[in-house]
Amino acid sequence: MDNDEPLEPETKDESDSVSAPQSSNETLYCEAEAPVVVEKEKPAQESSETDLEIEDTEKFFTTGQKELYLEACKLVGVVPVSYFIRNMEESYVNLNHHGLGPKGTKAIAIALVNNYRIKSLDLSHNQFCHKAGEYLGQMLAINVGLQSLDLSWNHLYIRGVVALCNGLRSNVSLKKLDLSMNSFGNEGAAALGEVLRLNSYLTYLDLSSNNITNDGLSKISRALELNESLKVLKLFLNPISMDGALLLILSIKRNPKSRMEDIDISNVLVSEQFVKILDGVCAIHPQLDVIYKSVQALSAKKTLSTWTNPVKLIQSYADQNKISVLDFFRSLNPSGETMMPVGEFRKAMIRQNKVPINRYQVRELIKKLGEKTGMVDFSFLKMMRS
Known part of the structure; x- marks a missing residue:
């Protein structure tokens, strides 16, 4: 069975630390066939190492995916990744820990421009550095297939x-983006704030552990006052204070069209006053759940221990009204099916008046219902009887 390693050990880009010339006209570069004539003269400042140009559009869009990738590898001088070649026609490709570096990423980016089959791509732990971000940005400005x-x-x-972010502003397909652990700080957060103001397709964004402070979060918060697509925002392990967290939740309050469902600021210590304000925000946006660190940790644990199991509450209601628990859950779903988006389920549970239940109990209920990929599943209710 093939493993996921490249055909040969890949060489790290020796020019990673050299700043490349910036140009607003940078595009993707790859010829479908190796040139057999004298190359055209280029200005002294121009280099195929600094951008990804398409010189022959017709050849680019008619060349097979494998051939295009192999030509791109030849162009940038890297060994092709055998796993990528074998899985180019799959919807999910995992290239984490492949040591791609900037040049290897450039070849992947070229191949992705015209690839509509790959929907989900994992490029984590690949020692990209900034140069690969430029190549991927150019790719995202053109690619219309990648969703995660x-x-x-x-x-x-x-x-x-x-x-x-330059590429993300015009991207119309990407829904889920994980940028955790990339050390871009407040300037990167400001650029992402601009993306959130313009991009109406992203629904999931992970910015955990990027040294974002209240200043950077304020840029993101202002964008969220206008954004109508983002549902999940993870900010775990950023040096954010309660003041920054307050800016964040108030931005959701100011946006009547916000679709935000989950915010993770679980390392941020908040006060009882913050929780009261959040309760008011959740009254306006019942689909919202915010995970934070409470100052009253011990009292919170005590309160949790006294809560009634939400499943038992629902079971009791169902028994009193001579219906099944499944019937109760189906009544919350307009389609009557046994699966439901998390945000819609949370909103329906908070708004229903048949079973007294708070948003913390709803959070536990969602865990019990086996939330996966943004959906809750009622189909294994027999396992929940207790």
């Missing part, structure tokens, strides 16, 4: 994320 992209743990830093 994991770029975590890649040292993109400020320049890489800013370049990536």
Whole structure:
């Protein structure tokens, strides 16, 4: 059985630390066939190492995916990744820990421009640095197939994320993006804030552990006052204070069209006053759940221990009204099916008046219902009887 390693050990890009010339006209570069004539003269400043140009559009769009990738590898001088070649026609491709580096990523980016089959791509832990962020940004500006992209743990830093954001502004297909552990700080957060103001397709964004402070979060918060697509925002392990967290939840309150469902600020210590304000925000947006760290940790645990199991509450209601628990859950879903989006389920549970239940109990209920990929499943209710 083939393993996921490249055909040969790949060489790290020796020019990673050299800043490349910036150009607003940078596009993707790859010829479908190796040139057999004298190359055209190029200005001294121009180099195929700094951008990805398409010189022959017709050849580019008629060349097979495998051939295009192999030609791209030849162009940038890297060994092709055998796993990528074998899985180019699959919807999910996992290239984490492949040591791609900037040049290897450039070849992948070229191949992805015209690839509509790959929907989910994991490029985490590949030592990208900023240069690969530029290549991927150019790819995202053109690609219309990719829906999920994991770029975590890649040292993109400020320049890489800013370049990536340039492509994200015009992207119309990407829904899920993981940028955790990339150390881009407040400047990167500001660039992402601009993306959230313009992009109406992203629904999931992980910015955990990127040294974002209240200043950077304020840029994101202002964008969320207008954004109508984002549902999940993870900010875990960023040096954010309660004041920053307050800006964040108030931005959701100010946006009547916000679709935000889950915010993770679980390392941020908040006060009872914050919780009261959040209760007011959740009254306006019942689909919203915010995970935070409470100052009153011990009292919170005590309160949790006294809560009634939400499943037992629902079972009691069902028994009193001579219906099944499944019937109760189906009554919450307009379609009557046994699966439901998390946000819609949370909203329906908070708004229903048959069973007294708070949002913390709803959170536990969602866990019991086996939330996966943004959906809750009622189909295994027999396992919940207790």
